[in-house]
Amino acid sequence: MLPFPVLTLPPARLDIxxxxxxxxxxxxxxxxxxxxxxxEWVRQHYIYYLxxxxxxxxxxVSVEKAIQYGELTKRWDILVYSRSHTPxxxxxCKAPHIVLSNKTLFQLFTxxxxxxxxxxxxxxxxxxxxxxxxxxxxxKLVEITSFPSWN
Numbered sequence: 539m540l541p542f543p544v545l546t547l548p549p550a551r552l553d554i555x556x557x558x559x560x561x562x563x564x565x566x567x568x569x570x571x572x573x574x575x576x577x578e579w580v581r582q583h584y585i586y587y588l589x590x591x592x593x594x595x596x597x598x599v600s601v602e603k604a605i606q607y608g609e610l611t612k613r614w615d616i617l618v619y620s621r622s623h624t625p626x627x628x629x630x631c632k633a634p635h636i637v638l639s640n641k642t643l644f645q646l647f648t649x650x651x652x653x654x655x656x657x658x659x660x661x662x663x664x665x666x667x668x669x670x671x672x673x674x675x676x677x678k679l680v681e682i683t684s685f686p687s688w689n
Contacts, residue, residue: 545580545634546663546664552582560573566585580662581601581631592685592686593687593689594688595688598618601615602615607652614649618688627655627685630642630660632660642660667681668681
């Protein structure tokens with residue numbers, strides 16, 4: 539039995555192995571073995587949710603890439619690109635025990651300032667918040683019930 543909680547995301551078919559006391563997961567996007575931390579547990583489930591439930595082709599999903607924000611180098615969790623290869627959905631994942639707060643939203647907005655996705659999401663695997671960026675008139679953030687299907 540894995541030492542991670544059941545999430546409110548659909549079940550994911552994860553390739554997991556244990557080496558001594560450490561668990562590893564084979565990332566579908568990065569195609570390599572990653573240490574299975576609580577945050578990675580959420581990230582991998584979210585990748586499967588995007589691919590299996592929202593029909594996002596895996597080639598349009600990018601994971602943990604570095605961006606420059608002023609003097610700082612930051613790493614966002616998941617970015618889904620549109621068919622025209624522009625940023626579509628930016629998602630920040632947290633470990634299940636982390637409370638999603640204004641600090642989490644600020645972190646997501648920091649990445650959004652550079653990435654400029656059309657949709658934003660935050661999740662700790664238990665609680666999920668989804669947002670759309672309305673661009674007509676003054677840009678504003680609107681909470682939505684889920685991301686649209688990629689199709």
